[in-house]
Amino acid sequence: MKRDPRESIQRYAEKYRRQVLVDKFGVGAQGRVVGNDVGNAVKAFERQPHYETEREAYRRIRKARLQKAGPFNIPELVRFDDDLWIIEMTVVNPPFMLDFAGAYIDRRHPFDDETMEAMHEAGEEVYGKERWEIVQEALSTLFGKTGIRLIDVHPGNVRFENDYS
Numbered sequence: 563m564k565r566d567p568r569e570s571i572q573r574y575a576e577k578y579r580r581q582v583l584v585d586k587f588g589v590g591a592q593g594r595v596v597g598n599d600v601g602n603a604v605k606a607f608e609r610q611p612h613y614e615t616e617r618e619a620y621r622r623i624r625k626a627r628l629q630k631a632g633p634f635n636i637p638e639l640v641r642f643d644d645d646l647w648i649i650e651m652t653v654v655n656p657p658f659m660l661d662f663a664g665a666y667i668d669r670r671h672p673f674d675d676e677t678m679e680a681m682h683e684a685g686e687e688v689y690g691k692e693r694w695e696i697v698q699e700a701l702s703t704l705f706g707k708t709g710i711r712l713i714d715v716h717p718g719n720v721r722f723e724n725d726y727s
């Protein structure tokens with residue numbers, strides 16, 4: 563089943579009496595992120611598995627008290643709603659790491675060596691060799707502390723200070 567994130571955000575705002583500021587952030591493949599009147603980001607998901615993966619990621623990040631991986635700021639979980647598939651989190655400035663909806667937690671990723679190799683090359687191309695190494699290191703810190711494997715890495719989700727995305 564799919565949900566309309568716009569509708570969920572509306573209902574969330576009513577439920578918690580929070581004003582939403584639409585269009586502050588992005589509309590992505592799997593959801594929608596808006597700001598609210600207390601300065602947080604509210605992310606609504608279209609699909610339950612993505613919501614659950616991201617919720618689990620933020621729970622682990624909270625449990626590990628991880629506020630940063632390498633130089634990258636990680637949002638802090640503020641509240642989640644299992645009925646609306648919404649996660650409210652703090653807003654972070656770049657350098658940041660966020661968007662764990664597509665992460666692999668407690669399961670192996672399905673990519674073969676060749677595909678992984680191609681993704682590494684693409685990452686090196688997008689970030690440049692030096693920054694890609696910083697990203698790689700941060701990803702292994704994240705994995706080591708939380709068991710979260712972030713594979714789909716691009717400047718939308720893992721962003722340096724003066725990156726464009």
Ligand SMILES: Nc1ncnc2c1ncn2[C@@H]1O[C@H](COP(=O)(O)OP(=O)(O)OP(=O)(O)O)[C@@H](O)[C@H]1O
Pocket residue numbers: 587588589590591592593594595603605637651652653654655660661662663664718719
């Ligand atoms: N907590 C936050 N702090 C600052 N910026 C944020 C935050 N959450 C989201 N953003 C901005 O909004 C964009 C979209 O958010 P996110 O990547 O989580 O959603 P998405 O791309 O819709 O999800 P998916 O990639 O799962 O489809 C991010 O690339 C980032 O620029």
Ligand SMILES: [Mg+2]
Pocket residue numbers: 590661718719
């Ligand atoms: Mg994203």
